[in-house]
Amino acid sequence: MKLGVIGYGSRIRHMINEIIKLDPSCHVAGIIDPREDVQFSGGQPIPVFSSINEMVEAIHPDGLLIGTRCSLHTSYALEAIPTGIPLYLEKPVSTTMEDWDRLRLCNERYTPEVVVSHPLRLTSIVQLAKQIVDSGQIGTIEHVQAINNVPYGGVYYHSWYRDEAETGGLFLQKATHDFDYLNFVINQQPISISAMSSKQVFKGDKPAGLTCLACEENRTCAESTVGTPMQEDWRYCCFAKDTGNEDSGSALIRYENGMHASYSQNFFARRGAAARGARFLGYKGTVDFDFTTGLLRVHNHHTPRVDSYQFEGDDSHFGGDAKLAANFLSIMRGQSESVSTLTDGLLSAFMCLKAKQSAETETFQKLDIRNWQEV
Numbered sequence: 001m002k003l004g005v006i007g008y009g010s011r012i013r014h015m016i017n018e019i020i021k022l023d024p025s026c027h028v029a030g031i032i033d034p035r036e037d038v039q040f041s042g043g044q045p046i047p048v049f050s051s052i053n054e055m056v057e058a059i060h061p062d063g064l065l066i067g068t069r070c071s072l073h074t075s076y077a078l079e080a081i082p083t084g085i086p087l088y089l090e091k092p093v094s095t096t097m098e099d100w101d102r103l104r105l106c107n108e109r110y111t112p113e114v115v116v117s118h119p120l121r122l123t124s125i126v127q128l129a130k131q132i133v134d135s136g137q138i139g140t141i142e143h144v145q146a147i148n149n150v151p152y153g154g155v156y157y158h159s160w161y162r163d164e165a166e167t168g169g170l171f172l173q174k175a176t177h178d179f180d181y182l183n184f185v186i187n188q189q190p191i192s193i194s195a196m197s198s199k200q201v202f203k204g205d206k207p208a209g210l211t212c213l214a215c216e217e218n219r220t221c222a223e224s225t226v227g228t229p230m231q232e233d234w235r236y237c238c239f240a241k242d243t244g245n246e247d248s249g250s251a252l253i254r255y256e257n258g259m260h261a262s263y264s265q266n267f268f269a270r271r272g273a274a275a276r277g278a279r280f281l282g283y284k285g286t287v288d289f290d291f292t293t294g295l296l297r298v299h300n301h302h303t304p305r306v307d308s309y310q311f312e313g314d315d316s317h318f319g320g321d322a323k324l325a326a327n328f329l330s331i332m333r334g335q336s337e338s339v340s341t342l343t344d345g346l347l348s349a350f351m352c353l354k355a356k357q358s359a360e361t362e363t364f365q366k367l368d369i370r371n372w373q374e375v
Helices: 010-022 052-059 070-083 097-110 124-135 170-186 320-332 342-361 369-374
Strands: 002-006 027-032 063-066 087-089 114-116 141-149 190-198 248-255 260-266 275-282 285-290 295-300 306-310
Touching: 002 010, 002 052, 010 063, 010 320, 027 052, 052 070, 063 070, 063 320, 070 087, 070 097, 097 342, 114 320, 114 342, 124 170, 124 275, 124 285, 124 295, 141 170, 170 190, 170 248, 170 260, 170 275, 170 342, 190 342, 248 342
Parallel strands: 002 027, 002 063, 063 087, 087 114, 141 260
Antiparallel strands: 141 275, 190 248, 248 260, 275 285, 285 295, 295 306
16 A cells, blocks of 8 residues: 655654565555655655645655644644545644644545554553453543653753644653543543643753764763764754753643543653653552553552552553554554544544643643634
């Protein structure tokens, strides 16, 4: 099957490789990308096009994949969805409320077959957590605590991700994944959100545009990338005046049954301080897991027993990417529906946009998804 790719960067190439592992007959038949180095794959030239319509008319792809920088996700999705061709869309689906509203209207008009890149909901560890929650073993979920201490946070200050006009901020970059899997496990509708963010570490008075290579402190700075494999891509000083993005953020989410969840993310934790996971508390018991250790535990509240499950071998978003690839491949074959829909992606992005708005205005924000047209 033929793949048409918009934004032929490292992330989407990885997903294409996951698809080809499952079906070697799949291949990139056309791309839209301004860079000259993307015109070859496996030594073979790939046709380059200037628009999705031009590409569709020329190669008749079986699937489209959007992997551009974040600020362009919506505009290309709006061009791709009316074609009716299955679409793989990187997260976040939108970086501004204006783009989000345009994409929401498009979703309502076309009800497209879209797979949004939210792999955490498909990981073995989250699937087991949901199975346990749905079984009623721990009772109904009455409280949730979630955390994401990112050990590779430098990417959001050294590379192009430091530009908030491109990323929309770090709720959209990271919490979009976590909000999605929390919604999936809880299976309740969020109705309001309140958030705070701060920038305490990655700030400073170094000159705008300064690179690590040009900095006189590049041999003593703990964040220097000089001499590392990421030296070229992670080139900019993260203590310069033009370094964007908050370096920690937290949110409180109220769900429709009255319970609430807390979520906190951090971008300067390192090494063993890394953690990503959640704790789901019911009256009968608690389920907690950590992606970084692969450990899930079920704490029985009224009997002296803890059930532990250890997951091994899940890489690449803890195994979720391979399952997203399998789902998209199945959709292109006309065999199944999306397990990570555009509606799911819109909800997660909406929560992140409202969390950002809450942090900026110090207000609670409503999440009335049943009346999105009124937001």
